[in-house]
């Protein structure tokens with residue numbers, strides 16, 4: 344059977360198969376270290392294409408994996424149909440109701456640009472080019488998670504195509520189990536075509552980046568521990584050891600505060616007391632400019648990341664992190680969690696509370712296999728040294744190739760997710776980047 348030709352008969356968007364011009368580019372994920380050997384790529388023109396694709400896949404015994412841009416690609420796509428949702432880009436903001444409705448291809452940067460003039464924000468993370476849908480299905484660890492919790496717990500409804508190819512609107516009332524699973528359990532149970540979620544008032548957003556030379560790293564880590572020990576939920580601070588090739592190593596502190604500049608400056612004073620920064624971009628900023636704080640690369644890049652959740656940052660953790668230069672890693676980052684992330688949400692989704700107060704995120708450039716091996720070994724070395732201070736759990740959106748969804752959930756949650764998978768996709772029409780292990 345020529346799958347691509349069969350699909351072209353029913354899909355209004357683009358269908359590409361091996362050998363077609365543009366196929367390699369279309370199957371390429373954002374993370375260029377990940378190869379995605381797929382049978383075909385379908386770029387849906389609209390939600391009806393998604394339904395047509397699923398009906399065909401169901402009858403033909405094929406499996407579909409949805410991927411807006413592949414920031415979280417795992418490479419386990421052999422034999423799959425890759426669905427690209429970038430053209431499902433409709434976005435509606437209702438400032439009065441404080442809600443947004445975004446097609447499955449909409450990116451966070453687009454949402455914040457639209458909500459910014461209304462003094463409203465969605466629970467975005469650090470990158471403006473990550474999709475709302477991919478991020479939220481995995482829980483969504485936001486700059487504002489300490490104040491508002493997981494992005495997933497602020498979803499009101501999903502428009503989906505189920506495993507029979509039937510469109511449906513999923514809410515807490517219409518299908519409580521599926522609604523629960525989609526809020527943090529990944530994309531293994533249905534294909535989402537649009538998502539409706541809460542917006543939050545943010546009359547003033549303050550934030551920015553302070554940078555020092557690396558010799559101040561120990562004093563600044565002490566300041567990080569001091570500030571995060573008493574930080575209000577409105578304040579979020581990330582501490583980062585940064586080693587850009589060819590440049591001197593630096594220490595970076597990124598922060599956001601949902602409130603006025605003077606209060607934020609008081610709360611962050613311990614960092615300036617530790618040492619005067621070489622540069623400081625902190626200011627009241629438009630919500631639309633959230634992504635400028637970390638200015639993460641927006642173009643596809645080859646990288647290898649590893650995340651861990653820390654049970655605390657004690658003297659031993661600090662000593663391990665500061666023991667020697669981080670190279671060949673680019674960054675070793677601590678993200679302060681806690682606040683609403685650690686509390687059960689009303690009718691919350693599959694992610695559940697995160698009791699660990701800090702996340703550790705390590706990233707290295709991996710342009711070739713040798714570099715990737717060196718990066719992985721350094722990550723392993725740090726993670727091993729921190730074994731007694733890590734919980735073993737990982738946020739779903741921070742899983743990396745070689746890891747499994749089991750690391751993101753408690754045993755009880757995993758069992759319930761398996762039940763939802765069995766009841767909603769018994770024939771395995773869908774496959775997430777990190778599927779629920781059977």
Ligand SMILES: Cc1cc2nc3c(=O)[nH]c(=O)nc-3n(C[C@H](O)[C@H](O)[C@H](O)COP(=O)(O)OP(=O)(O)OC[C@H]3O[C@@H](n4cnc5c(N)ncnc54)[C@H](O)[C@@H]3O)c2cc1C
Nearest residue numbers: 410411412413414415468469474477484530535740775776
């Ligand atoms: C630079 C960078 C910064 C990041 N910052 C953060 C952050 O601050 N907080 C955070 O939580 N995460 C962050 N992430 C991780 C990111 O949220 C994940 O990679 C996530 O997968 C979203 O990426 P994406 O939109 O490219 O989705 P993809 O990686 O393309 O897709 C992810 C998965 O979501 C599911 N999915 C996507 N669309 C659909 C759909 N329409 N229907 C059904 N399932 C679907 C599928 O299972 C798919 O495999 C970051 C990643 C990078 C590379």
